[in-house]
Amino acid sequence: RAGLAIAQSTLGAWGGACGVRLHPLVDALREEVLQQAVLHADETPVQMLAPGKGKTHRAYLSAYSTTQFSDMKAVIYDFAESRAGEHAR
Known part of the structure; x- marks a missing residue:
């Protein structure tokens, strides 16, 4: 918004550091x-690029989301490379 050019690699590094x-x-x-x-x-199935x-x-x-009746309103996301039961547990 300020018209400054910030390198995409810098923005990526900032995002990673925040994470x-x-x-x-x-x-x-x-x-x-x-x-x-x-x-x-x-x-949800997604396509993952195999490295190399x-x-x-x-x-x-x-x-995973809480219900509308829960006092807590939250959603969490989880990534898995397979549908193995260990991921759902």
Whole structure:
């Protein structure tokens, strides 16, 4: 907005640094959400590029949400490379 040119690599580094610093907060939110008696869940298949192979394979992005009746309103997301049961647990 100020008309400053900021390199895409710099913006990416800033975003990554924010993600690392917010990770403890995300972990705490995840623990609280997963302790709810009832959750809504959605699994969406996404294409993931296999490093070094130039091919994609199917991975999954899951969303877990509290219900409309819960005092806590939150959604957490989880990425998994397969549909193995260990990921849902």
